[in-house]
Amino acid sequence: QVQLNQWGAGPVKPSETLSLTCGFYGGSFSGHYLTWIRQPPGKGLEWIGIFSQGGITSSNPSLEGRVTMSLDTSKRQFSLKLTSVTAADTAVYYCATVVLNSYSMDVWGKGTTVTVSS
């Protein structure tokens, strides 16, 4: 049974880089894509990006190339970096696994609140 545990740095200043990590426990990477999703205060869910061990990677065009995702298989961790943040990037960030062949998110991390503030 896959479980995800996520963590990241505290408040981030405008123009800096937001960094989050998600630990993957149980199961195999090969059965899943990995994805990041966020929810700004008072708004809906927003898809950030997706990647796989096999090299598939894609991010939301609205984030204009500010997204970098990586996977450390030895540590069973995958990470998100979002550069040049602004207040609009303040949100609860979730990591999740995406089931191959259905593109549905079956396991979610508990969410990390990230505040961008000077």
Add this chain to the structure above:
Amino acid sequence: QSVLTQPASVSASPGQSITISCAGTNNDLATYNFVSWYQHHPGEVPKLIIYEATERPSGVSDRFSGSKSGNTASLTISGLQAEDEADYYCFSYASGNSFAVFGGGTKVTVL
């Protein structure tokens, strides 16, 4: 970026049925059956309730059902209960300039 279109809110009394629509485009719902639905109680983690348009994960109540026709997917909740009060989101694999896209979300209120 395309956004799947959902009604902002739906309300009904306990025991009634509701249907939430999710309208897409040729880049997503009209072409693929990779649409899923999520229930999100504020402060909690979103929960997968429907995948591949009509399939229900193990453990999800059979009061939840999904369908799709053309470029529109739908989620039906039958026998509405107080615990169903939550936000519901559709999500789809997409081609074009974005790999995937969420709907704007629908707030379900049980009167």
